[in-house]
Amino acid sequence: MDNTSSTLWPSRKAWIISAIIALVALAILFVMGRPPICACGTVKLWHGVVQSAENSQHIADWYTPSHFIHGLLFYAGAWAFLVKCQPLTLAPKSWGLPLAVLVEAAWEVFENTPFVIDRYRDVTVSWGYVGDSIINSMSDIGWMTLGFLFAARVQWWVSAGLAVVLEVLTGFIIRDGLALNVLMLVAPFDAVREWQAMA
Template sequence: MAGILAIVAGTQFAMGRLPICACGEVKLWHGDVWSSGNSQHLTDWYTLSHLAHGFVFYALLRWLRPGWSVAWRAVTALAIEGAWEIAENTPLIIDRYRAVTASLDYYGDSIVNSFGDGVAMLAGFFLAARLPVAASVLVVLALEGVAAWMIRDNLALNILMLLWPIEAVREWQMQGAPPSVGR
C-alpha cells in the first residue's frame, strides 16, 4: 500500500502537481471549499467523499472478489483510488470540473491532499469491513447528507455533474458561494 501511495505521489509530481499548498502550509483540515486552499491540504470537506469511496469499493470488491482476502481487496481498492487521483488531476478532468460543476476555481489537488484522500478511502474501506451492512449504508448516507448540507456537494452529486451535468443542480450549488466567486 505504501508503494501505491508512493507511485501516485511520484506520478503526480511528474505531472507537475504541487507537493503542498502553494501557500506554503500543510493544514490537517481546510474547510473553505471556495478558497484556493481547497483540495490543497491533508483533509477537507471532500475527504467525506473519499471515506465513502472506501465503503463503495469494499462492497464492490466483496461482491466481485469474495475469495480474496480483505488485505488484497484493500490493495486493489487503493490502486483504483490512486488511479482516480491521477486521472482527477489531469487537465481533461480539471477542465471538466471547472466547466460543468460549481468548482469554478478548481485547479487540481496537491500531492498531500491526494495522499489524504487515499488514506481516507482506506479508513472507509476498513470501517466497511468491520461494520454490518446496514451500518455501512447509514454511514455512507450520513457522509453524503453532511456534505450536501455543508457544501452543497457530495460523491453522488460529483458523479452526476461530471457525467450528466444538470444546470439546476449547478445553480443550487452556486447559491452557497460567496459573492466574490464568479457566477
C-alpha cells in the same frame, strides 16, 4: 454480507502492495508537476472553505467524506468480487485493499490531468479548481483506506447508514457530495449548478 468476518482484512503482503501502489501514484503526481503542498506554503489538517484557492490542498476538507465513502463502496465491491464470486476469481480475499488503493490512486492521478481539471471548471461550481496538491491526493487515498478498514469491521448496514449520513451532511452544508459530484462531472444539470452556486 457479513462484515464481522476478517476475510477481507489485508494481509501483510496486501499492506505492502497497497503502500507500493500509493508510492507509485505519489511519483506519478510529482512527474505530472503537481505541487507538493498548498501554494499558500502551509499544511492544514482541515480547510473548510470550498470556494477558495486552498480547497483540495490540505489534509482534509469537505470532500474528505466522499473519499471515506469510496472506501465503504470499494469494500462492498471487493466483497462481491473476492468473496461472493469465489471461486470464480483466483485473487486472494485479503487483496481487497490493494485493489481499492489501485482504483483510488488511479482516480487521483486522472483527477489531476488537464482534462478533468478543465471539466470541473467548465461544468461544476468549482470554477477556480486547479487540481489537488500531492499531500491532498495522498490524504484522499488515506481517507479511502480508513473507509475500507471501517467497512471491514462493521455490519453492512452501519456502512450504508454512515454513507447516507455523510452524503446528507455534505449536501446540506456545501450542497455537494459524492453523488452530486459524480452527477455534475458526468451529466451536468444547469439547475443543480445554479442551486449549488447559492451555497
